Amino acid sequence: MLSKRQKQTVIKDHQEHGTDTGSSEVQIALISRRIKFLADHLKKHPKDFHSRRGLLMMVGKRRRFLQYLRDTDEKKYTRISKKLELGS
Numbered sequence: 001m002l003s004k005r006q007k008q009t010v011i012k013d014h015q016e017h018g019t020d021t022g023s024s025e026v027q028i029a030l031i032s033r034r035i036k037f038l039a040d041h042l043k044k045h046p047k048d049f050h051s052r053r054g055l056l057m058m059v060g061k062r063r064r065f066l067q068y069l070r071d072t073d074e075k076k077y078t079r080i081s082k083k084l085e086l087g088s
Contacts, residue, residue, distance in 0.1 A: 001034075001037075006033065007030065010026070010029050010030055010033055011026055011030070014029040024076070025079075028062055028069070028084070029080070031058050031061060031062040032084050032086070034058055035058050038054065038055040038058070039055065042055065066080075066081070
C-alpha cells in the first residue's frame, strides 16, 4: 500500500487545481503507482494469487479510466499517457 505521503506527492504532481483530488488524471496516477508496487511485490512472491487478482482488477480499472479520458478529452489522455509512460 501507498503511504499517506506518497499519495500526497502523486496527487500534487497530477492535480489540475489546489483542491483536485478525484479527477481522472489523479485517479489514474494513483492506480498506476499501486500497480507498480504490486508488480514489484509479485516478483518477490510469485505464488501470492490474492494479490495477483487485485493487480488484475486494478489494471482493468485503470484501463476503464483511460478509455473514459480518451473519449472525453484526448489532450488530457495523451498528456497523462506520456507522463506516466503508459504504452497506449
